[in-house]
Structure formats: structure tokens, C-alpha cells
Amino acid sequence: MTTNFKKTYRFAFLTSTAITLFLTLAMGVFFYFYSSEIMIWFLLGFAIVCYLFSFFIIQYRVERFIYNRIQKIYDEVSLLDASTYGRPKITTDMETLTREVGRFAQNKKLEIEALKIRENYRKEFLGNVSHELKTPLFTVQGYILTLLDGAMKDKSVRKKYLNRANKGVERLTYIIKDLDMITKLEVGDLNLDKERFNIIELVENVFDLLEMKAGKKKINLTFDKVYTDSIFVNADKERIQQVLTNLLVNSIKYGQKNGTTEVSIEDLIENKVIVRIVDNGEGIEQVHLPRLFERFYRVDKSGSRKEGGSGLGLSIVKHIIEAHNEKIYVESQFGIGSEFSFTLEKAK
Known part of the structure; x- marks a missing residue:
């Protein structure tokens, strides 16, 4: 040394x-x-x-x-x-030495505390991964074992159980696909194909895709106003569509019946726009906001799983936006609603 x-x-x-x-x-x-x-x-x-x-x-x-x-x-x-x-x-110099050793001890204390936080996060993450994978695996295994035990002789039961087993496999595939995407985003292995496109048109396309899903809960997907002019941005169109889809699906999933989800696009600074997605759903308690974009983190540990999803939607959103070197924000009041917003580069 x-x-x-x-x-x-x-x-x-x-x-x-x-x-x-x-x-x-x-x-x-x-x-x-x-x-x-x-x-x-x-x-x-x-x-x-x-x-x-x-x-x-x-x-x-x-x-x-x-x-x-x-x-x-x-x-x-x-x-x-x-x-x-x-x-x-x-x-x-003993005075200097005492000060340096004290500073060293304080740094070590902070480091140990950080390691404890990391360890707790690691344990929680592994527990969440185990739970998310275990549920569909046990579901698939249960239906297959039932069929092997003789239920496959009944044609109607066989078809129903195979369909349910297939849904479990689809959920597993969905989780693994999302995990793979996050890993690629984190290591910078997912190349972005940036292009100039109209963000208003893209939002309308996502509205059309989610119309039936929103209709089941009677949630109205709408703009904050009528946009007569196009707003062009420079980004990966497919990835930004995924961001919009994930945020709107979350808004529908946790929204109130007969509610509204409103999208607005505003100029932020000279070369930036900000896309806001505001709903009047159940909202999020402040204690959950700092961890909202973590993998598998769920605000409602029981109810949210009934709604489906991989638990990775918001984490993917965060990584895609950060891959564009942009920012994402969240504001929420419990019982009133939430607002997710992200910035994009305005196209010339």
C-alpha cells in the first residue's frame, strides 16, 4: 500500500x-x-x-x-x-491521526449501512423473483399433473386445462422476456433505433390498442385538449410506444371505474417536450414513491398480483427513458390520483 x-x-x-x-x-x-x-x-x-x-x-x-x-x-x-x-x-500528530481515524470509521459505518440496505434489497428481490416465477410454474404443473392423473380422457376438461396451462407458460415467457430486456438496457446492450415521428399520433395508436381494456372498467382515455398540430420528437418509436402502453395499462389497472386517464404533451424547454399521463385513480402513498421503479416492487402486495402483469412494467419504463438520456417523474396523492411524466427530445 x-x-x-x-x-x-x-x-x-x-x-x-x-x-x-x-x-x-x-x-x-x-x-x-x-x-x-x-x-x-x-x-x-x-x-x-x-x-x-x-x-x-x-x-x-x-x-x-x-x-x-x-x-x-x-x-x-x-x-x-x-x-x-x-x-x-x-x-x-495525534490530533490529526484521531481525526483521520474518526473519519475513516465514519466512512466505514456508512459503507456498512449501505451494504445492509443492498443486502435487504437483494433478499427482497430474490423473494419477489421466486414468487413471480413460482406462481405460474405451480399452476402449469398442477394442470399437467391433473391431466396425467386421468383428466385428459375427458375432452372438454383436457382442452380447458391445456388452455389454462398455456396461460401460465405465457406469463412465464412474459416475465423472462421483460427481465431480459431490463438486463440489456442496464448493460447498454439494447440499441435504440431513433427516428422522427409524431408523438400525438403514437398516443392515439396506443389509445386504440387499449380501448377494449379501458372499456371493461369504463375508463376514458383522452387528451387534455384537441391537438390540431403535430408534435414531432426524436426517439425510438417502438420503445416509446412500450413506455406509453405500460404507463396507460398501469393507469387502467389501478384506476377507478368510470374514471379518466388524460395525456398531455407540452413544451418543456427549447428542445424538449414533456409527456404527462394523469389519472384520477386510487393514487399511491408517498412511502412507495422512491421504490416505485424497482423490479417486481408492488404497492399492493396482494391485490396487484390479481391484476396480472410481470411486475416489471415501471422498471422497463424507467430504463427505456434513461436509455434515451431523458428523465421520468411521478407525483401522486393517495385516494386522488397519479401523474407520470417523461421528457423527450423535440425533433427539428
Whole structure:
């Protein structure tokens, strides 16, 4: 480990001064009865030699003593993670040393707390993945075992159970596909095919795709106003359609019956537009907002699973928007509604 050695002479100075005064006074008492000009010069020379000798010996020994032991401590602690504390300065100044060790301990404490948070997140994530995969797997297995136990002889039962098993397989495929997409987005392995397109037209297409789904809950998909002019943006059209679809599906899924989901497109700055999706659904409690875009994170641990989905929709949205180097925002009031918004580059 490379270290920077910071010297301080205070301890050696004070200690050498004390030793020199003591020995000089002792010599002075010894030669008290032999006082002469020669003896005075002798005591003065003795004091200088004693001081210099004491100073350099004490400074060297203290430096080596503290240096070796503190270096050993740093080396041992650095085995945990050398990158977290950088290159510490070793010093014989105890005040500085205490401050540096205190700062080092505080950094380690923060690091340990961060690791605990990460560990809890990892455990929760693995638990969520296990649950999401286990449910459709057990469903498929249950129907297949029932068929193997003799139910396949009944043609009507066989067809019904095979259809249900197929839905379980489709759900598994959907989850794995979404996980694969998020992984590619995170490592930058998913190339974006940017093009110039009319965002108003794209939103209308998504409205058409989700018309039947929204109709089942009597939710009205609409714009905030009549857009007579086109608004062109520069982005990956297919991915932005997926973003709009995921956000609107979420709005329908958690929206109130006879509710409304409203989309607006506004100029943000000179070269940016912001797309807002506002609903008057059940809303989200503030405690959930910071974790809303995590994989498999669900606000309602029971009810949301009944609604289906992979639990990855919002996480995919976040990654797609960030892949465009844009921002996504969420605001919500529980019992009143939610607003999701994201920025896009305006096309020239």
C-alpha cells in the first residue's frame, strides 16, 4: 500500500526541550560551586548538543513507532475494500491521526449501512423473483399433473386445462422476456433505433390498442385538449410506444371505474417536450414513491398480483427513458390520483 508520510515536530520539540532543561539544570547544580565563564559556555554547549540529540532521536523513534503500527492497521483494514478510503496519510500528530481515524470509521459505518440496505434489497428481490416465477410454474404443473392423473380422457376438461396451462407458460415467457430486456438496457446492450415521428399520433395508436381494456372498467382515455398540430420528437418509436402502453395499462389497472386517464404533451424547454399521463385513480402513498421503479416492487402486495402483469412494467419504463438520456417523474396523492411524466427530445 502506498502511503503519504506527514511529519509533525511538536511532540519531539516539547519532549526534547523538557529533557534538555532537566539535564542542563542538573549539570548546573553539579557545577554550581565551580562557576566560571568556561563552565557557562560548557553548559550552553551541553544544552545545545543534548537538545539536538534528543530531538532527532525522539522524532525518529516516534515516527517509526507510530508509522509502523498505523500502517499495519491501515493494511489490515484495507483488506475489506481498499477503494473505499483511498490513500490515507500517516502522521505522528495525534490530533490529526484521531481525526483521520474518526473519519475513516465514519466512512466505514456508512459503507456498512449501505451494504445492509443492498443486502435487504437483494433478499427482497430474490423473494419477489421466486414468487413471480413460482406462481405460474405451480399452476402449469398442477394442470399437467391433473391431466396425467386421468383428466385428459375427458375432452372438454383436457382442452380447458391445456388452455389454462398455456396461460401460465405465457406469463412465464412474459416475465423472462421483460427481465431480459431490463438486463440489456442496464448493460447498454439494447440499441435504440431513433427516428422522427409524431408523438400525438403514437398516443392515439396506443389509445386504440387499449380501448377494449379501458372499456371493461369504463375508463376514458383522452387528451387534455384537441391537438390540431403535430408534435414531432426524436426517439425510438417502438420503445416509446412500450413506455406509453405500460404507463396507460398501469393507469387502467389501478384506476377507478368510470374514471379518466388524460395525456398531455407540452413544451418543456427549447428542445424538449414533456409527456404527462394523469389519472384520477386510487393514487399511491408517498412511502412507495422512491421504490416505485424497482423490479417486481408492488404497492399492493396482494391485490396487484390479481391484476396480472410481470411486475416489471415501471422498471422497463424507467430504463427505456434513461436509455434515451431523458428523465421520468411521478407525483401522486393517495385516494386522488397519479401523474407520470417523461421528457423527450423535440425533433427539428
